[in-house]
Amino acid sequence: MLHHRLLAATGITAIAALTLTACTGEPTSDAAAAEDGSTVVTVATQRQPHLYAAYLYEQFGDAEGITFEVVPMANSTDELNALATGDVDFALMGVPTVISGVSQGQDVKLVASGADGGSGLIGAAGMASVEDLRGARIAHVPGSSQEIALRLTLEAAGIDPDSEVELVSLGYADMSDALARGDIDAYAGAEVNASISLLDGSARVASIYETEIGKVNIGLAVAGSLAEEDPELVQTVVDIHEQATEALREDEDAWIAGVQEQFSFDQAVLEQAAQNIWLRSDLSTDYVSQVEALGEQMVSLGAIDEAPAIDDVLTTEFVSGE
Structure with missing residues (x-):
């Protein structure tokens, strides 16, 4: 059964609808959300169009009894730290940071991709x-x-x-x-x-993509302990992530409009950027191979001492397929 997660009394607050956050890019408070019997899930992300899908989760969460709180952060390192301390449940973040965290023994795991390129x-x-x-x-x-x-x-x-x-x-x-x-x-x-x-x-x-790591960039990560302790919750959130990502993929105009409203970017800039972003949620065989190559290159470049086993970096059990 989906469990109810308690929130620390920090600056993390709920968003009730996309329009409520459009001007500031910050989550807005709705104290009733945590008290109405729904499960509260916090998701870290960044102020970039290829990490926007988290703002769409709430549109698919109601049917599952989930209230989503989007927590904007400055970079993937901050997101990794928030996952490690339990301040957030999920994070749309850079794959290299996940690999780095795993190599240092941190309890984090990729459960879906998020976007290539960008x-x-x-x-x-x-x-x-x-x-x-x-x-x-x-x-x-x-x-x-x-x-x-x-x-x-x-x-x-x-x-x-x-x-x-x-x-x-x-x-x-x-x-x-x-x-x-x-x-x-x-x-x-x-x-x-x-x-x-x-x-x-x-x-x-x-082109910055003509290397062994291809276009791999963003993934959806979770604390490994949460994936083990509450796989039903993780499965539900991954399903919602897939729905949100596919909705943006199918309607580029809506994606651009949503990002523009949320972050106040210029439309011409977003239209240009959209041609350099490939939204996705799968963990295909090719994607997994690129993540492995990324870990190996991080070792060769001295970013980490040893590449972690791919099974420690990600799990394909929650995604729907290739």
């Missing part, structure tokens, strides 16, 4: 190839899928990422402005900043 290798106007990055100042988020792909891309072009470029740690949201000011020469970043830069005249230096 990344870009963007440079100043006139940059036409990876070779143009030699000697450049390149921004990245340490430990992200973009950093892994950037390093692999540079190495494939014969450029040593540790000596022939200057890697600069920078948050996703700051990258497009930093490039526009000339503080950096390029960045390996995420949407919507990639599209903002492209519309402002910057260059897509090269």
Whole structure:
């Protein structure tokens, strides 16, 4: 039976409808939600279009007796920590952070994919190839899928990422402005900043997806203990995640409109970004292989000491199939 989860009296509050959160992007409070007999499930996510599906969960949760609380966070590391401490139940987050967490013994597991792509290798106007990055100042988020792909891309072009470029740690949201000011020469970043830069005249230096890890980026994660203790709850949430993701996949206009309302992004930017995002929820054989390759590359690049077994990183028992 679905159990009732108690919430700590922190800043985590419920959202009653998408329209209630549209202006601020913050969850709004509805104290009755936790007292009406429904199960309260908290989901961490980030302010990016490829992590928007969590805001749609509530539309499918009522029939299952679930009230969803969406908790916006700054990055996947914060989400991992929130999962580990039990502050949230689920998280739409970067797959590399899940792998890193598992390698360090943290109790986290992928139960579905979330989105592929949503990344870009963007440079100043006139940059036409990876070779143009030699000697450049390149921004990245340490430990992200973009950093892994950037390093692999540079190495494939014969450029040593540790000596022939200057890697600069920078948050996703700051990258497009930093490039526009000339503080950096390029960045390996995420949407919507990639599209903002492209519309402002910057260059897509090269595809960031032509490596062993492909487009793998975002997944739905849960504490492994919750998956073991309450598999019915996890199954129900994964089913809802699949429904929400498919609804967005089938209606791109509604997806763009929802993201625009939630986060106040420019529509032209979102239309550009949507062409660089592939929403998904499955854990196909190919996807699992890419996650394995990602773990191996993280070892080779020194991000983790040892790649965890794939069965420790994810489970396919809750997804509906390929």
